[in-house]
Amino acid sequence: MSTRRALFSPSFAIGFGRGWLTAGFVFLYLPILTLVIYSFNKSPLPTVWGGFTLDWYVKLASDQEMLGGLWLSLQIAFMSATTSVVLGCLAAFSLVKYSRFTGRTLFNGMVNAPLVMPEVIVGLSLLLLLVALQSVFGARGMMTIWLGHVLLGMSYATVVVQARLQDMNPQLEEAAMDLGARPHQVFLLVTLPLISQALASAWLLTFSLSLDDVVVSAFLSGPGSTTMPLVIFSRARLGLNPSVNAVATVIIAIVAVFVTVASVLIARAERRRAEEVNAALRANP
């Protein structure tokens, strides 16, 4: 490179790039790191280090409000992730496989709208529906929060599954049909195994969305159905609270283990599939 062309020297550019990336990652991870560090802080003040302690964890173990909220949140997250993936899978299938049906544009719009709709509006509108149909849905509680989370989660699940279905080689399904498989057999024996990884990531994504949601849950929860994010939110609103740090650390630890295990499993499955494809290609060149 001639000196006229070089804006910076190459080594400066490399150093600048590394510096920017490092600073960016510090920005992304610093808050998470401080949450963990201050959960072991003896001082209740969030900015003063008073020595190491496990007190906040001991207190957490007997914090009925938080633990009750956690149990409720986990149940709702499990149910809404499962429902979201089933509905999202159907919706993605409709959009990818059937290019023409009545109301397709409306359907596509409705699937994508919750992704960008402000959560306050999703929560408000669903609540007004539930109030209008109170005789059908009964009082607000676990089921109504589940409904709200499925509405949000389904859109995310659809996007994830849709992307996978679009990538998929249609010849695989055509081959199965040529070999005499019925449509439901094609789906169960060919399509489902091929999209299983997308289904798993959609499930994990919707699970964590549900576990984290404040706004929609606040609109749809009733007395006695306070989810963990609502407990955390109401304490955080009042100020800093070391009990929140302890919960945060527990959640971060669980997520870290979960994500590591999941990515190892996914990488292994991917490798196995690549090997099978290669073996098949070698057998039938």
Place this chain on the structure above:
Amino acid sequence: MRGRTLVIGVPFAWLMLFFLAPFLIVLNYSVSEMGSVRPENIYAVVDGAIKLTLKYSNYLSIAGDGLYFKAYLSSLKYAAITTVLCLTIGYPFAYFMARARATLQPALLMLVMLPFWTSFLLRVYAWKGLLEEGGWVARLLQALHLDGLLLQTGMIAAAGKYMNTPFSLVIGMTYTYLPFMILPLYAALAKMDLRLLEAAADLGATPWEAFWKITVPLSKAGIIAGSMLVFIPCVGEFVTPELLGGPQTLMIGRVLWDEFFSNNDWPMASSVAVVLILLIVVPLAVFNKYQAEAQERSR
């Protein structure tokens, strides 16, 4: 054929019932007024004919009352500032990520996405501790003597006080939405053909010219997608303004929340919601147009 009806019908019916119907109810309530317990019905059957009574008082007070107008305006303002900040931080970030060694890129991508998996609420909460007097970031800002600049731009009201100011709000939202900016930008920059830059250099362009005339236009789709993915949710944000914002940073999400939960005025909350949707329709249309074009191209 029956299978097909079922596959389309189930999610379709679900969305009609839980997305479209609630939305129509919001529209309906927005043109009514609060009765003693419930909003009044906008139609009544009088002498066998349906009589429609639409009340526009909510919309009139949104237009007339300075409070709502200010809240809408500040929502747009803080969303715009956040978008610009995310782009400023995110563009070089995505650029260097896309130009990093190919073996390193999956790990970098994973590191950008990992914070998604930890609770968003907790990450916003963490900033409270960082920006509080004596917090790590607060001390860093003071050491860097950035107070003067922040005071001048009106981001903080008093030196050394960062919490519950426009500054803490913008930091919180930038932090939350930065990955939404980085990912589309990275996708656009990573698939760029680097030979174009070589060709530009051979034709006599400086790296700086090549960057502005080739790299930036080619990443336009990523810039627009990322900006909309940051701007649209920021306009209606509730949790971050509630936890990190202050008296100066009234945003429309909070106004809607208060109308509903504190004032118990459902029709007013519905009208605020309708106007909020109108605010995000334009950026949404832009986003959809570019997404559709990008899909066309990739086919």
